[in-house]
Amino acid sequence: xxxxxxxxxxxxxxxTNLWAFPAGLKxxxxxxxxxxxxxxxxxxxxxxxxxxxxxxxxxEKGLVANILYLSSAGYPARDASKPGLSLAGWAQYVLDNFAxxxxxxxxxxxxxxxxxxxxxxxxxAATLHLSISDAAGDSAVFEYLGGKLVIHHGDKYQVMTNExxxxxxxxxxxxxxxxxxxxxxxxxxxxxxxxxRASYYLSQLSQTSDKVEAVAAMFSxxxxxxxxxxxxxxxxxxxxxxxxxxxxxxxxxxxYFDATGSPNVFxxxxxxxxxxxxxxxxxxxxxxxxxxxxxxxxxxxxxxxFNFIPAKS
Numbered sequence: 098x099x100x101x102x103x104x105x106x107x108x109x110x111x112x113t114n115l116w117a118f119p120a121g122l123k124x125x126x127x128x129x130x131x132x133x134x135x136x137x138x139x140x141x142x143x144x145x146x147x148x149x150x151x152x153x154x155x156x157e158k159g160l161v162a163n164i165l166y167l168s169s170a171g172y173p174a175r176d177a178s179k180p181g182l183s184l185a186g187w188a189q190y191v192l193d194n195f196a197x198x199x200x201x202x203x204x205x206x207x208x209x210x211x212x213x214x215x216x217x218x219x220x221x222a223a224t225l226h227l228s229i230s231d232a233a234g235d236s237a238v239f240e241y242l243g244g245k246l247v248i249h250h251g252d253k254y255q256v257m258t259n260e261x262x263x264x265x266x267x268x269x270x271x272x273x274x275x276x277x278x279x280x281x282x283x284x285x286x287x288x289x290x291x292x293x294r295a296s297y298y299l300s301q302l303s304q305t306s307d308k309v310e311a312v313a314a315m316f317s318x319x320x321x322x323x324x325x326x327x328x329x330x331x332x333x334x335x336x337x338x339x340x341x342x343x344x345x346x347x348x349x350x351x352x353y354f355d356a357t358g359s360p361n362v363f364x365x366x367x368x369x370x371x372x373x374x375x376x377x378x379x380x381x382x383x384x385x386x387x388x389x390x391x392x393x394x395x396x397x398x399x400x401x402x403f404n405f406i407p408a409k410s
Contacts, residue, residue, distance in 0.1 A: 098304075098311035099347045101161045101230045102319040103153055106259075108329050108337035109219050111146040115354065115365065115381040117397055118143070120157075121374025124193065127405040128181025128213040137193035140372025142352050142365050144343060147218060149406045150185035151192070157372050158196035159232030159347035162188035166259045166335040170224035172212055173244040180210040183408035184223045187212055191229055198235040202250050205239065212241065213408035221334050223406075228257045232347040238263050256295045258288040259335040266292050273297075286336060291322040298322075308349055315344045316355065316362070326357070354393075356383060361390035369394045378402045 105111065119140045126133035143154030155161045164187060175181065182190060195201040214223045226240040237250040238257050249263055258266060266289065273283065273293045282297055283290035298318045305311050323339035330336040344353040350367040365381070380400035381393060389396065 098306055098308060099159075099230075099232055099234045100311050100315045101163070101345045101347065102315040103163045103343050104319055104323050104339045105144070105152060105341050106324050106335055106337050106339045107166075108334045110384075111152070111340065112148065112384045113144050113146060113152070113341060113356075114148055114384050115397075116143050116145055116400070116403070117141075117365075117370050117372075117379040117381075118189075118193075118402070119370075119372045119374060119376040119378065122193070122378070122402060124186065124189070125404075126180065126182035126186055126190075126210070127215070127407040128183050128211075129408065130177045131180055133180035133182045133190075133210045135190065135193065139193060139196065140367075140370060141189070141192040142367055142370070143189065143192065144341070144354065145403065146185075147406065148403045150215075151187075151189035153343050154188065154192055155345040155347065155350070155352050155367065156192040156196075157350065157367055159350060160192060160195055160197065160201070161230045161345045161347060162191045163228045163257075164188045164225045165228070165257065167224050167226040167240060167262070168222075168260060168333075168335075169262055170226060170241050171243050172214060172241045175213060176211060181213045181408065182210045183215045183405045184212050184225050185215050185405040185408075187225070187227055189405075191227070196231070197233065198229055198231045198237050198250070201229055202237050202248060206246070206248055208246055215406040215408040217406070219334070226257070226263070230347070255299060256292055258292040258295070260288040269293065270296050286324045286328050288335065295322045308346055308351075312344050312346055312351075312353060316342065316353075319344065323357075354383070354389075359383070359388060361388065363389040363391060363393040365397075366392060366394045
């Protein structure tokens, strides 16, 4: 089994709904002058923010992409001679175009486009980093720091949180390994502390081929590092309650969704979709109190494709 878990933590609602995109969609990068364009090679199921950004999702090859807040991110100055891509479409570009982490790393390390910051609702900066993982267990983290792309690639990179930059996250985790492990783990809602807890509890999970056990185990870790309602810190939009959790079963292509305000975990079976080019885009509404349970795949309805939040041109 290979599974990826993720929590979405934010100080205001991000109005998430789920979408199923077929292959063959013509995309536009919403970056103003010389926006990147592409046609999707693979279908995917994603969790959207504001129905205008891909926050999390899995494609039909078992590749998972997640964007998380990173306040220290710094992107290169816009060069309109290069195609531009709004950060709202960064994860979707990966899901649309690649089947494995290695394939994505090989393509993106050459920076064939520039990522460009869109303004987020609420006035927050769209400073983000990207994690990806595939059905073989490979992983990579992409960050822009001081205008430079930094990539951490390898199956040893199994946990990522919002702060600080990834090299510092790894260093802090090594410190905590040295001083106590299970004897003493940091217990606050700070991202660095949650990284340490997630890393430790992940290391304690048994390897299994049982999909029920694997998904349950991952949810148990995600709930341990979730942030309770009521936790906020002015100026730190990511130091905030957990709004939802996902677990992606990358071998069986099942995407699980757990909203904090819902009584049920539900799932989406990608094998039940027809992702061929020409099929309609589908949407599952969960933002207005709709209660889903069990296999929600049949509840998706046709919907017009959304546009990414436009970036500063």
